[in-house]
Amino acid sequence: MTDIQKIAAIGGGVIGGGWVARFLLNGFDVSVYDPAPEARQRTEAMIEHGARALNKLTMIPLPKRGNLTFCDNLQDAVSDAGFIQESAPERLALKQSILKEIDHHAPSDALICSSTSGLMPTDLQKDLRHPERLMVGHPFNPVYLLPLVEICGGDLTSDQAKKTASDFYTSIGMKPLILRKEIDAFLADRIMEAYWREALWLVKDGVATVEEIDDAIRYGAGLRWAMMGTFQVYRVAGGDNGMRHFLSQFGPSLKWPWTKLMDVPDLDDDLINTIAEQSDDQANGMSIQQLEEKRDDGLVAILQALKNENWGAGNILKDYEKILYEKAVRQAQEKTVDYSKPIELHETTVNPGWVDYNGHMNESRYLQVFCDATDALFRHLGMDQEYVKAGHSIYTVETHIRHIQEVSQGKPIAVKTQLLGADEKRLRMLHILYRIDTEEVLATGEHLHVDMNASSACPFKPELKAAIDLMWTHHKKLPVPNYTGKGIRSLTG
Numbered sequence: 001m002t003d004i005q006k007i008a009a010i011g012g013g014v015i016g017g018g019w020v021a022r023f024l025l026n027g028f029d030v031s032v033y034d035p036a037p038e039a040r041q042r043t044e045a046m047i048e049h050g051a052r053a054l055n056k057l058t059m060i061p062l063p064k065r066g067n068l069t070f071c072d073n074l075q076d077a078v079s080d081a082g083f084i085q086e087s088a089p090e091r092l093a094l095k096q097s098i099l100k101e102i103d104h105h106a107p108s109d110a111l112i113c114s115s116t117s118g119l120m121p122t123d124l125q126k127d128l129r130h131p132e133r134l135m136v137g138h139p140f141n142p143v144y145l146l147p148l149v150e151i152c153g154g155d156l157t158s159d160q161a162k163k164t165a166s167d168f169y170t171s172i173g174m175k176p177l178i179l180r181k182e183i184d185a186f187l188a189d190r191i192m193e194a195y196w197r198e199a200l201w202l203v204k205d206g207v208a209t210v211e212e213i214d215d216a217i218r219y220g221a222g223l224r225w226a227m228m229g230t231f232q233v234y235r236v237a238g239g240d241n242g243m244r245h246f247l248s249q250f251g252p253s254l255k256w257p258w259t260k261l262m263d264v265p266d267l268d269d270d271l272i273n274t275i276a277e278q279s280d281d282q283a284n285g286m287s288i289q290q291l292e293e294k295r296d297d298g299l300v301a302i303l304q305a306l307k308n309e310n311w312g313a314g315n316i317l318k319d320y321e322k323i324l325y326e327k328a329v330r331q332a333q334e335k336t337v338d339y340s341k342p343i344e345l346h347e348t349t350v351n352p353g354w355v356d357y358n359g360h361m362n363e364s365r366y367l368q369v370f371c372d373a374t375d376a377l378f379r380h381l382g383m384d385q386e387y388v389k390a391g392h393s394i395y396t397v398e399t400h401i402r403h404i405q406e407v408s409q410g411k412p413i414a415v416k417t418q419l420l421g422a423d424e425k426r427l428r429m430l431h432i433l434y435r436i437d438t439e440e441v442l443a444t445g446e447h448l449h450v451d452m453n454a455s456s457a458c459p460f461k462p463e464l465k466a467a468i469d470l471m472w473t474h475h476k477k478l479p480v481p482n483y484t485g486k487g488i489r490s491l492t493g
């Protein structure tokens with residue numbers, strides 16, 4: 001895959017902002033150009049929504065966020081970008097002119113993907129100097145959470161460019177679907193639009209309210225769709241005789257006048273008012289942000305459930321976590337540390353999903369941050385997937401956390417780690433959690449770990465032991481804080 005270091009996002013609305021969140025939270029530096037004055041605030045809010053959702057989604061900590069820059073013009077945003085995602089309004093002439101400008105100012109080998117929902121890439125690329133690197137990369141809202149991205153090339157797009165874009169999207173947790181043919185509106189929107197037309201007719205004809213139509217999907221077919229697409233669902237519905245039986249049983253009904261798919265209802269004032277008012281009733285006072293949070297939490301839960309089932313989008317999440325783990329191993333191993341003092345391997349920010357009703361980080365998250373710091377230490381010492389696959393793992397057998405200060409959402413935090421002891425099978429360590437901006441100590445955690453195989457302690461493997469010994473040789477000379485080695489104080493003494 002081309003080594004993509006920096007990304008430009010052109011357009012920072014609903015979709016552009018979602019892309020920025022996904023790129024940034026995967027550690028890429030991102031430059032944004034959007035002429036709207038409110039674009040920066042909207043994009044920043046989207047990043048926080050994305051952080052809330054992604055941090056709940058994965059078991060592996062996300063990499064350190066990339067740097068975000070807002071540019072005053074398009075040229076500054078794209079001039080050193082290796083990948084450009086265009087998400088401007090859906091107007092052919094506007095997109096053509098923006099893409100021409102991108103093509104002019106971006107490095108000639110930078111990939112350009114358009115988020116368009118339905119414009120043809122052949123039309124978008126026709127006036128470019130390097131049309132072979134342009135394609136559609138059509139995502140789904142919320143972009144930071146939903147894995148699907150449809151890749152559609154035009155007449156002049158190279159296969160190599162599509163492959164590189166596909167590898168890149170995979171590396172940030174997505175499921176790229178490369179279309180075999182260039183068609184209007186690609187695959188998913190064609191299917192969704194058929195459904196949408198039918199739903200509009202049902203409202204227009206007074207058959208059902210918007211809420212009843214949504215209920216007809218979300219309590220039935222919608223639940224199945226996350227697990228299986230229509231074809232697989234119908235295959236199962238055909239019973240032991242499968243798809244052939246299903247088609248012979250229900251095929252003829254396609255000719256009955258069940259649907260009105262070919263006609264489009266007139267979106268006149270009456271229909272618009274009916275839909276808008278019924279939609280207000282359905283929301284029942286919930287704000288868009290509340291609905292977004294509900295949607296995101298539900299999607300996270302579904303993706304995690306699918307992961308446990310080793311199925312569909314759950315497998316994409318599983319693969320993404322492997323990528324995140326390997327990235328974390330590389331980062332921990334590449335980091336130069338100074339063993340003459342406690343070492344720093346893990347830093348993060350207090351994520352929106354970690355705070356309690358007082359706006360402070362919840363107690364359980366202190367342990368989570370310490371666990372992430374422990375994992376970072378093990379990775380640093382050389383414990384990678386191979387070590388784990390060989391049947392070795394290091395378990396926590398005892399933890400003592402001292403909660404010293406509260407910390408609120410968005411604050412940058414980091415952990416310093418000192419070894420307090422090491423032998424053939426055991427590691428005793430001290431983590432000190434502090435705020436990066438004020439250097440205030442927030443908590444300390446003392447943990448005892450043992451290397452266990454088949455539930456009985458066994459010695460560390462030689463390579464890991466050598467790495468631990470090196471660190472311990474230095475750390476045993478460090479002063480040991482007097483609060484360590486103590487349990488919870490008795491109330492009487």
Ligand SMILES: NC(=O)c1ccc[n+]([C@@H]2O[C@H](COP(=O)([O-])OP(=O)(O)OC[C@H]3O[C@@H](n4cnc5c(N)ncnc54)[C@H](O)[C@@H]3O)[C@@H](O)[C@H]2O)c1
Pocket residue numbers: 010011012013014015016033034035036039087088089090098115116117118138139140141
């Ligand atoms: N909304 C969806 O569900 C969805 C889903 C997939 C794809 N898309 C596609 O994504 C693209 C963006 O849609 P959206 O829903 O984010 O729209 P949006 O209106 O929310 O955002 C468009 C953004 O583009 C900015 N913009 C206007 N002129 C610009 C210019 N010259 N240069 C850079 N930015 C400019 C606007 O200020 C705005 O912030 C469209 O092509 C759309 O078809 C939308």
